[in-house]
Amino acid sequence: GALYCLIEPGDEVLLPLPYWVSYADLVKLAGGVPVPVPSTPDCRPDLARLAAAVTPQTRGLLLNSPCNPTGVVWTREELASAVQIAERHDLWIVSDEIYRRLTYGTVRALSPVQISDAARARTVIVDGASKAYAMTGYRIGFAAGPKNVIDAIGRFHSQMTGSPNAVSQAAYEAGVLHDPPEIPKMTAEFEKRRDLVMRGLAEIGLSAPRPDGAFYAFPNVERYLDARGSMGFCQDLLEAQNLAIVPGSAFGLEGYVRLSYALALPRIEDGLKRLGAFLKTRKPVPAAR
Incomplete structure (x- = not known):
């Protein structure tokens, strides 16, 4: 839904490699052009290549940290560099944060919105209950971002999907409010x-x-x-x-x-x-x- 509301046919979306299996096809379904961006040899984001991949047709950047399939968590410096690229070229950031709470030791996953106020204005977060709350069968998630974008996503989803069932909503609400140990x-x-x-x-x-x-x-x-x-x-x-x-x-x-x-x-x-x-x-x- 976020991609449908953010890009026009022919717009390019940068996908740092490796990426979740659905990303490229989701971009194509929205009429966009997925642009895979090679990573470093240890599968960390290559910011120089990311910057070089931007063209006049580039409209968005899709991030996933922690990453599926590698488990790599972007550092603050890496994320800040990606945000700078997005700000410099007026790109939307779609941040898939479904694994955000599943990090180890002192490592913490950051969101682009924690980098700067400017990033907050151009970022759409997608997240859900499946991973941190082990609620894969409940099929419930959310998007957060600028009000005009979220309003558009809401209108889009009102015609594309049914509402999440009441049991799933109540269960997720309980998890969010009570922060289970x-x-x-x-x-x-x-x-x-x-x-x-x-x-x-x-x-x-x-x-x-x-x-x-x-x-x-x-x-x-x-x-x-x-x-x-x-x-x-x-x-x-x-x-x-x-x-x-x-x-x-x-x-x-x-x-x-x-x-x-x-x-x-x-x-x-x-x-x-x-x-x-x-x-x-x-x-x-x-x-x-």
Whole structure:
């Protein structure tokens, strides 16, 4: 809804890689042109490339921190640089903050609206109950931003979707008003799982950007890919080990796969063992010098 109300046909929207699987298609559905922007080798935002990607047709920037699929959390400096680019070129910022409360240790996810008043005037936040409140089945979310934009989104959604049901609204309201203690307990558990995943990946010879939020890891498996890419890798893994992961190509970045650690520790350990056993059946390509 935000994209439909912010861009015109042919407008470009910058998408820092990797990005959630729906982003590019959502831009296209709104008549826009998705512009993937390469990240740094460790999947952090490359602000120089982001600035260079702006053209006279660029209208928006879609951010996601913590990021699905990497778990990377943008720093204040990175976010401030992105906001400066948006201000310089008069871009809208759509900030997907669905994982905002799921961060580890002292790391905190910031919103563009915390950077400057100018950013507040050009940012639309999208968020919801699914992740922090573990309410995926309730299908409820919200948008926050300048009043004229939110009014337009409301008119758009009044014709495109039905209202969220009363039970979902009451449940989400209870979560927001009472700030349940389960959230910090949940993030502490996710941090333990993150540490297990990172150790396990290192033991089987894989590396991934360190997730500081959400509940995903995004290891590089480029050495183990054949001509079918990450999709073929995931298909073979499913058939050989009954282990389901998501190809990096779905997130716009080939050579990687996404693992979810929204599982109990024993199941994560089992999954890592299966992945390690599978890698032993693949002939790795020597790393380029």
